[in-house]
Amino acid sequence: MNVLIVHAHPEARSFASALKDAAAAELRSLGHEVRVTDLYAMGFDPRLTRADFLETADPAYFKPQREQLHASEHDSFAPDVQAQLDDLAWAQLVIFTFPLWWFSLPAILKGWVDRVFVMGRVYGGGKVHETGGMRGKRAMLCLTTGGPGSSYSSDGRNGALGALLSHVQWGMLHFAGFDVLAPFVVWGPARASSEDLAATLTVWRERLRAIEHEAPVAVEPLGG
Amino acid sequence: MNVLIVHAHPEARSFASALKDAAAAELRSLGHEVRVTDLYAMGFDPRLTRADFLETADPAYFKPQREQLHASEHDSFAPDVQAQLDDLAWAQLVIFTFPLWWFSLPAILKGWVDRVFVMGRVYGGGKVHETGGMRGKRAMLCLTTGGPGSSYSSDGRNGALGALLSHVQWGMLHFAGFDVLAPFVVWGPARASSEDLAATLTVWRERLRAIEHEAPVAVEPLGG
Numbered sequence: 001m002n003v004l005i006v007h008a009h010p011e012a013r014s015f016a017s018a019l020k021d022a023a024a025a026e027l028r029s030l031g032h033e034v035r036v037t038d039l040y041a042m043g044f045d046p047r048l049t050r051a052d053f054l055e056t057a058d059p060a061y062f063k064p065q066r067e068q069l070h071a072s073e074h075d076s077f078a079p080d081v082q083a084q085l086d087d088l089a090w091a092q093l094v095i096f097t098f099p100l101w102w103f104s105l106p107a108i109l110k111g112w113v114d115r116v117f118v119m120g121r122v123y124g125g126g127k128v129h130e131t132g133g134m135r136g137k138r139a140m141l142c143l144t145t146g147g148p149g150s151s152y153s154s155d156g157r158n159g160a161l162g163a164l165l166s167h168v169q170w171g172m173l174h175f176a177g178f179d180v181l182a183p184f185v186v187w188g189p190a191r192a193s194s195e196d197l198a199a200t201l202t203v204w205r206e207r208l209r210a211i212e213h214e215a216p217v218a219v220e221p222l223g224g
Numbered sequence: 225m226n227v228l229i230v231h232a233h234p235e236a237r238s239f240a241s242a243l244k245d246a247a248a249a250e251l252r253s254l255g256h257e258v259r260v261t262d263l264y265a266m267g268f269d270p271r272l273t274r275a276d277f278l279e280t281a282d283p284a285y286f287k288p289q290r291e292q293l294h295a296s297e298h299d300s301f302a303p304d305v306q307a308q309l310d311d312l313a314w315a316q317l318v319i320f321t322f323p324l325w326w327f328s329l330p331a332i333l334k335g336w337v338d339r340v341f342v343m344g345r346v347y348g349g350g351k352v353h354e355t356g357g358m359r360g361k362r363a364m365l366c367l368t369t370g371g372p373g374s375s376y377s378s379d380g381r382n383g384a385l386g387a388l389l390s391h392v393q394w395g396m397l398h399f400a401g402f403d404v405l406a407p408f409v410v411w412g413p414a415r416a417s418s419e420d421l422a423a424t425l426t427v428w429r430e431r432l433r434a435i436e437h438e439a440p441v442a443v444e445p446l447g448g
Binding site: 013048102105110146155162167170171223 | 288
């Protein structure tokens with residue numbers, strides 16, 4: 001398998017970074033090809049601007065989707081966006097490793113979605129959900145939280161994690177056409193013992209050993 | 225009232241920008257004090273890094289919350305973060321104007337939350353939700369969508385908008401202690417007629433005329 005890991009944590013020794021490193025090492029040892037996009041390490045700019053495009057479709061009014069569509073048709077994405085699109089096209093599985101910040105993606109990772117999930121390649125023109133541009137590929141979230149799991153239960157203070165992740169799993173990943181694997185969640189690693197963290201890495205590596213054959217989970221839009 | 229408008233759109237002539245301009249003008253004409261933070265225009269950096277802090281609590285390991293707490297106790301935030309904290313402290317009402325990108329905040333606005341809603345000032349040490357640092361202040365979302373309202377109904381393809389916004393309204397605004405006003409939502413302005421857009425701006429201005437006395441809405445965590 002070709003596996004792309006998209007990582008977003010500013011501290012290389014964080015547990016989220018350890019999950020990234022363990023995934024890359026384990027998947028390579030299994031014979032998979034792995035590319036790692038470490039957004040903080042590469043200084044990825046999360047801001048979607050005209051700098052994403054080598055050509056301009058409408059110089060008078062900047063509508064991001066229009067420019068993305070134009071760049072998709074004319075192969076005129078800026079090199080940093082094109083490199084990410086090449087990695088996406090290459091990947092059969094995309095793993096996102098990050099800390100949950102404010103019940104969502106860190107801005108640097110949200111900006112990767114804003115800039116790389118482009119109209120014309122990833123979605124648009126009838127390509128969405130089951131017909132999305134990422135059809136046939138799989139994606140999964142691997143995340144750490146600040147609070148304990150009990151605060152993310154269905155009657156917890158933060159709300160149910162599955163529902164909180166819906167805007168990512170349904171609204172970004174499935175929208176783009178990915179089959180979504182169950183998230184790998186580590187509750188409050190900052191408060192865990194080193195023994196517990198080591199055990200968690202073992203569970204993570206074991207899951208990765210079988211991931212090639214893991215079935216996607218059902219993801220759905222949020223009801224009212 | 226002191227009103228802070230935090231705006232996130234890369235095109236000054238977009239409808240989201242028109243909503244921002246209309247709000248600033250209307251509120252000023254009513255005698256309120258208004259400050260506008262135009263994130264794209266000021267080149268706001270959404271990435272939370274060590275550059276947010278003038279001092280270092282732990283040089284060996286970068287834990288954002290620990291550094292935020294230290295900077296809160298030592299008044300050592302970088303000037304760009306401190307300026308935003310000053311505006312937050314000054315504001316009685318905060319209005320966020322933005323396009324909904326991928327069912328969430330544009331990265332530049334998510335990064336404003338990551339960097340400005342700091343542990344020690346905005347939350348933490350027992351300050352959360354009803355006791356959050358923003359207690360007594362009000363906040364509201366004013367947003368534009370790409371798709372029509374029907375796609376955001378409780379059985380719509382995108383999911384129910386209120387549930388989608390929960391990670392922002394409950395997880396960010398209410399978490400920080402704000403009372404949350406009902407969002408002002410404009411469905412698909414890119415496809416609307418100029419007459420409809422003008423009428424929408426009229427409705428928006430009328431709502432702002434009474435906003436000083438508007439009651440907050442109930443926001444809740446997402447159930448399972």
